[in-house]
Amino acid sequence: MRAAEFDDNFDRGEDITSTLDLAKAQRPGEERPGEEQRRGNVDFPAWMIAALDREAGRLGVRQSVIKVWLADRLEHSTHAA
Incomplete structure (x- = not known):
């Protein structure tokens, strides 16, 4: 699904959860390994x-x-080294 179609579905109030990979979902502020603040x-x-x-x-x-x-x-700079 294209991003524009996803956005349109969401804006119309349609259920978009079937298009999401909920196994990879994170709460806002939840850090991934190696990305702690x-x-x-x-x-x-x-x-x-x-x-x-x-x-x-x-x-x-x-x-x-x-x-x-x-x-x-x-x-x-990392890629240049």
Whole structure:
């Protein structure tokens, strides 16, 4: 099933559970092995925070922007090594 069809079925209130792999379902916040959350503090210059806030306003919340950018950069540097 294509994503658009899935979305349309859901939006119409149809039961979509038969199309899901419930064996792999997770509750929000439930970590997969190797993906447990750890807190880290980073100090940024004021101009960088302002730029992050602008981008977060456009895309979503600040932490998500930082996580996506860092993950992308780390993934590229891992594959380059």
